[in-house]
Amino acid sequence: MQQPPPSSPSSSPSRRVGVLVLPGFSLLAEACATEPLTVAAQLAAAPLYRLVTLGPAVQPVASASGQRLLAEHSLAEPGLARSDVDLDMLLVCAPGAEAADESLRRRLVELATPGRLVAGIGGGAELLARAGLLDGYRATVPWSRLEAVRRAHPRIRLSRQPFEIDGERLTCGGGTAALDMMMTLIGRQHGSALAESVSAHFVLERVRLGEGAPAPSSGGAPESLEEALALMEANVEEPLTTAELAEHLGISRRQLERLFKKHLQAVPSRYYLDLRLQRARRLLRESEHPVGEVALLAGFSSAAHFSTAYRNHFGLTPREERLG
Numbered sequence: 001m002q003q004p005p006p007s008s009p010s011s012s013p014s015r016r017v018g019v020l021v022l023p024g025f026s027l028l029a030e031a032c033a034t035e036p037l038t039v040a041a042q043l044a045a046a047p048l049y050r051l052v053t054l055g056p057a058v059q060p061v062a063s064a065s066g067q068r069l070l071a072e073h074s075l076a077e078p079g080l081a082r083s084d085v086d087l088d089m090l091l092v093c094a095p096g097a098e099a100a101d102e103s104l105r106r107r108l109v110e111l112a113t114p115g116r117l118v119a120g121i122g123g124g125a126e127l128l129a130r131a132g133l134l135d136g137y138r139a140t141v142p143w144s145r146l147e148a149v150r151r152a153h154p155r156i157r158l159s160r161q162p163f164e165i166d167g168e169r170l171t172c173g174g175g176t177a178a179l180d181m182m183m184t185l186i187g188r189q190h191g192s193a194l195a196e197s198v199s200a201h202f203v204l205e206r207v208r209l210g211e212g213a214p215a216p217s218s219g220g221a222p223e224s225l226e227e228a229l230a231l232m233e234a235n236v237e238e239p240l241t242t243a244e245l246a247e248h249l250g251i252s253r254r255q256l257e258r259l260f261k262k263h264l265q266a267v268p269s270r271y272y273l274d275l276r277l278q279r280a281r282r283l284l285r286e287s288e289h290p291v292g293e294v295a296l297l298a299g300f301s302s303a304a305h306f307s308t309a310y311r312n313h314f315g316l317t318p319r320e321e322r323l324g
Contacts, residue, residue, distance in 0.1 A: 014047040015088040015189075020054045020075060020124075022104075024095035027063040028237060028297060029122045032178035033091050036198050040186045043197050048190065052087075056104075064095060064237075065293045075107055089117040092124035096145070105131040115168070119181075122174025129153045138166040142173045143231065143240070143248050160248055162230045177234035224249050225259045232272050236279055239299040242268045277313050280306070284321045291318045 019034055037049040055061040055071025062068050079086055090111055094100070108131045112118045120128040125141040126149055128134050135155040140146075140163060150158050163172035163181035165188075172181045179202060187195030228245055240248070245268060246256040260268045280298035283289055292303050295318075300306035310318045 014050055016050045016052065016086060017089045017091060018052055018054050018073075018087040019091045020093060021061045021063070021069050021071065022056065022092075022094040022100075022124075022127075023062055024064050025061070025093040025124075026095070026122050026174055026237060027065055027067055028176075029174040029178050030063070030069070030091075030093045032176050033093065033119070033121050033182055036179060036182040036186060036202070039201050040190065040194060040198050043201070044190070044194055065289070065296055067289075067293075075104070087111070087116060089119065091119045091121055092127055093121045094124040094127045096123035097126040097130040100127050100130060108133060112168075117168050117170060117185075119170035119172075121172060121178050125171040125173075128169070128171070129156055134169060134171065137169045138164050139169060139171040140164045140173055141171065143235070143244075144238070146248075160227075162234050173234045175234040175236055177230070180230075222259060222263070224251055224256075225263055228256060228259070228268070232275055236276055236299050237297055239272060239276065273309065274313070276300075277310060280310065280318065281314065281321065284318055291322065294318065 017034075017037060019030065021030060034051055037051065041048045053069055053072050054075050055069075055073075057074050057076075058071055060068035060070050092108070105127075108118075108128065112131075112133050118128065118133060120126070120134075120139075120141075122142055125134075125139060126145055129139070129141065129149055129152075134153065136157075138157040138159055140159050140161055141149050143160065146158060146160070149156065157166075162177035163170070163184070165181065165184060170181060170185065172178050183195050183199050183202070186198055227249055231240060231245055231248060242256065243253050246253040249256065256268055260266055260271060264271055266274075276298045280294050280300075283294045283297060284291070287294075289297065295301075295303050295306035298306065300309070307317050307319075310316075310321070314321065
C-alpha cells in the first residue's frame with residue numbers, strides 16, 4: 001500500500017495513544033513501544049503523541065517484574081470507543097492471551113474502530129489474534145507461540161519477522177522489536193528525517209548495550225544472521241535456545257553456528273549471553289531496578305547464576321557494579 005506524503009512534524013496533529021497494560025505485562029516491551037513516541041515529540045518540539053495509560057480499572061497494574069504502572073482510565077469507559085474524539089491508536093501490552101476473558105476480547109473489538117491503529121506488543125499480539133482482530137492481516141507474535149497461533153487462527157498471515165505493520169494493525173514479538181516497530185511508524189507518520197533522529201537517539205543506547213560484543217565482519221552479513229540477531233534482541237527476558245533460533249530461521253543448528261563463527265567469531269550461545277549481560281550492565285548503571293529484577297530482565301531465572309555469569313564476564317558482581 002502506497003503511503004501518503006508525510007507532513008512536517010510541526011504541522012501534524014497530535015495523536016492520542018492509549019497504552020493498555022494488563023497484569024503481568026513486560027515492562028521492557030511497554031517502554032520500547034512508548035519511549036520512541038515520547039522522544040519523537042521531544043525532538044520535534046511538538047505534541048505529536050499524547051500517551052494515556054489504560055487498565056482493567058483505575059488502579060496500579062503490576063508488570064511481570066512486580067513494578068506497577070497507574071492506569072489513568074478504565075478500559076470500561078464508554079467514551080474510549082469513540083474514534084472521532086478519543087484514541088487515535090491503542091497499544092495492547094499483555095503477557096499472553098490465556099488470561100483474557102470474553103468481556104475483554106469483546107471490548108477490544110469495540111475499540112478497534114475503523115481509522116484507529118491497534119498494536120499488539122508481545123503477548124498482546126496473541127490477545128488481538130484471539131479477539132479475531134488479526135484475521136486477514138499480516139502479523140507476528142512471540143516466536144515461542146507462533147505455531148500454536150498458526151493452528152488456532154489460520155486466517156492470520158503469520159510471519160517470522162520481528163514486527164509487522166499491515167494497514168491498521170501493528171504487531172511485534174515483544175522486547176526491542178517494539179522499538180523498531182514504533183520508529184518505523186514514526187517514519188510513516190512524520191517522515192524519515194524525524195525517524196532517523198529518533199533512531200540516532202536510541203542507537204547511542206544500543207551502542208552502550210552492545211559494547212564489547214563482536215560486530216558482524218565487513219562485507220555484509222547474510223540475512224539469516226541479521227534475523228538471528230534481531231531474534232536475540234527481541235527475546236532477552238526469555239532467551240531462545242540455539243536450536244529454537246535455527247528453527248525460527250528455517251536453517252539447521254550447524255548452519256547457524258557456522259554463520260556466527262564466520263561473521264562474529266563467536267558461537268550463538270556465547271553471543272547471546274554477552275548481549276544479555278550487556279543489557280544487565282546498562283540496567284545496573286542507569287536504572288534503579290533491584291539486582292534480582294535486573295537478573296529477570298536479562299533472562300536469568302536464578303540470581304546465583306546471574307551473579308556468577310556477571311562476575312565471570314566483567315570481573316565483579318552485579319552488586320559491586322551497582323555500588324561502583
